[in-house]
Amino acid sequence: MTNLREAFMSTMQEVAKKAGVSKATVSRVLSGKGYVSESTKTQVYQAIQETGYRPNLLARNLATSKSGYIGLVVTNTLYSGNYFSELLSQAALKLEASGRQLILVDGKHSAQEEQAAVQFLLDLHCDAVIIYPRFLSVDEMDALIEQHKQPIMVMNRKLRKHQSHCICCDHTGSSFRATRYLIDQGHRDIAFITGVLDSPTARERLSGYREALEQAGLPVRDELIATGKWTPASGSAAVETLLSAKQDFSALVASNDDMAIGAISRLGQAGLSVPHDVSVIGFDNVPTGAFLSPPLSSVKEPVSEMIHEVINRLTAMLDGGYFSRDNVYSSEMIVRDSVTKGPHFQPK
Numbered sequence: 001m002t003n004l005r006e007a008f009m010s011t012m013q014e015v016a017k018k019a020g021v022s023k024a025t026v027s028r029v030l031s032g033k034g035y036v037s038e039s040t041k042t043q044v045y046q047a048i049q050e051t052g053y054r055p056n057l058l059a060r061n062l063a064t065s066k067s068g069y070i071g072l073v074v075t076n077t078l079y080s081g082n083y084f085s086e087l088l089s090q091a092a093l094k095l096e097a098s099g100r101q102l103i104l105v106d107g108k109h110s111a112q113e114e115q116a117a118v119q120f121l122l123d124l125h126c127d128a129v130i131i132y133p134r135f136l137s138v139d140e141m142d143a144l145i146e147q148h149k150q151p152i153m154v155m156n157r158k159l160r161k162h163q164s165h166c167i168c169c170d171h172t173g174s175s176f177r178a179t180r181y182l183i184d185q186g187h188r189d190i191a192f193i194t195g196v197l198d199s200p201t202a203r204e205r206l207s208g209y210r211e212a213l214e215q216a217g218l219p220v221r222d223e224l225i226a227t228g229k230w231t232p233a234s235g236s237a238a239v240e241t242l243l244s245a246k247q248d249f250s251a252l253v254a255s256n257d258d259m260a261i262g263a264i265s266r267l268g269q270a271g272l273s274v275p276h277d278v279s280v281i282g283f284d285n286v287p288t289g290a291f292l293s294p295p296l297s298s299v300k301e302p303v304s305e306m307i308h309e310v311i312n313r314l315t316a317m318l319d320g321g322y323f324s325r326d327n328v329y330s331s332e333m334i335v336r337d338s339v340t341k342g343p344h345f346q347p348k
Contacts, residue, residue, distance in 0.1 A: 019047035068100050070314065071121030071129040073114060075107040082257075082286040086303045087132070087155075094311045100127070111135040115144070122150055128314045133157055134199060141166075151317040153310045157200060158328065167310050167327050169301045171201050174331040175208025178253055178281050178299050181333060183216045186345025187251035187279060191224040193238040193263060195255040205255045205283065223247050228259045235262025243270055250278060250342050257282035257289050257298055264292070264338070275340040285334055294337035301331045 016023045021040060028034040029044045036044075072091060074084070092102045105121055107114040114136045121129050128151040133141065142161040145152045154166040182190050192209045195202030210220050223245050226238035235254055239262075242249065254260035260282030264274050274280050274294060282289065285300035306329055 014051050015044065015047045018051060019043040066127050066318070067125045069103050069124065069126045070095055070100050070311075071103045071105060071118075071124070071126040072132070073105050073107045073117040073121065073129065074132045075109070075114065075134040083284050083301075083303060087307055090304045090307045091130070091311065094308055098311070098315060107131075107134065109135075111137065111140060115140065118144060118152070122148060126150065127318055128152065130155060130310055130314070151314050153314055155306060155310050163327055164313070167306050167313070167329070169306065169329045169331060171204035172208040172211070174283070174299050174301065175205040175253070175255075176212045177208075177331075177333060178283075179209045179212035180216070181335075182251045182253070182279060182281065182339070182342070183212065183218070185251075185279070185339065186342030188218055188342070188344050189221075189224065189247075189249040189251070190218075191226070191242050191247075191249040191252040193226050193228040193235055193252065193254040193259050195228060195230050195259075197227065202255055209253060221247070224249055228255060230256055230258060232258045232262030232265070235259030236266040237262075239263045239266040239270075251339070252278055252280050254280065254282045257284045257286040257296060260296055260298070260338075261289075261292065264296075275338050279339040279342065281339060290336065292338075297336045297339045298334050299331050300334050302329045305329060 012023055012026050016026045019026065019040075021044060025036060025040060026044055026047075028036050029041050072088075074087075088102075088104070095102050103121060103124070103126060105117040107117045114131070114133055118129055118131060130153050131141065131144075132155045136144075138157060138160055141152075141154050141157065142159055145159075145162045145165050152165060154168075156168050157166060158168045159166040179190060179192075190209075190213070192206065194206050197203055197206070206225070209225075213220050224242065224247055226241045228234040228238045235258065238254075238259065239252075242252075243266075252260075252263060254263050260280050264280055267274055267278055267280075272278050279297075281297045281299070283299045283301070285298040289296035289298050309327075309329075
């Protein structure tokens with residue numbers, strides 16, 4: 001039996017010799033290009049099994065125009081949670097349906113590391129790259145698109161120069177509508193828990209909250225804005241900060257559902273009932289939200305639709321075709337029992 005080292009050292013030439021065919025025939029069998037009889041294919045596959053041969057994928061990619069790989073760069077701070085799970089699973093399924101493979105690379109903690117991750121995937125001869133950026137600027141991503149022949153798509157950020165290469169959600173508008181909904185329900189003192197503010201998503205959601213208050217003629221009170229870190233513990237800590245400031249609020253918007261869940265827990269510990277004392281809205285529509293007591297109102301972003309459109313555009317760029325859909329997606333407000341009418345509600 002062939003040992004591990006012998007299997008590793010075996011070559012295409014050995015496979016050809018054992019199968020009694022030319023090296024070119026082995027290459028045609030492996031690539032699937034060109035006619036090879038079924039009996040010859042059987043001989044080659046038998047020889048591959050006996051020699052333990054494994055083709056060098058990088059060398060194959062260099063020799064062919066397409067590898068069948070699509071790279072995805074995501075910073076590791078997004079690896080947990082429902083949002084990333086949906087993004088990754090839908091990307092993998094969509095690419096599998098088109099006969100392609102997904103390669104995930106960590107963007108780590110800086111713009112330089114995100115750019116290095118993109119370059120790593122391009123060096124692997126990925127046919128295209130998807131970036132879900134946290135640190136790269138719009139100008140840096142526009143420059144990356146211009147510098148490389150492989151298509152690069154950006155998710156969750158709007159580009160200036162290459163708008164056909166980006167798909168994003170209107171986070172500012174989503175937060176505006178959530179806050180406006182609370183105002184329409186009669187709430188005036190509305191607290192807000194931000195995400196980590198080096199995140200563009202967190203900044204946009206805070207901006208939408210501010211804009212809704214300003215448009216309604218309500219003051220933006222900094223003492224009702226608490227910083228979170230996307231986790232339930234940080235949502236709980238943010239409510240502790242708000243309560244310690246002794247500022248009354250009848251409603252609260254948290255920048256994601258995990259922080260909303262932590263906020264509800266801390267409100268309960270303080271003897272405040274949701275929604276009768278404080279109405280709460282989150283973001284991301286995590287599956288557990290519907291089973292809380294009370295069920296959590298949330299803003300659902302179209303993650304699956306967005307990643308599907310990203311891949312549709314890459315497929316069109318690689319295989320030919322066209323696309324005409326708008327690149328900015330809107331979210332959906334899921335109203336459940338964690339919101340009730342506020343002290344200033346006036347029936348229409």
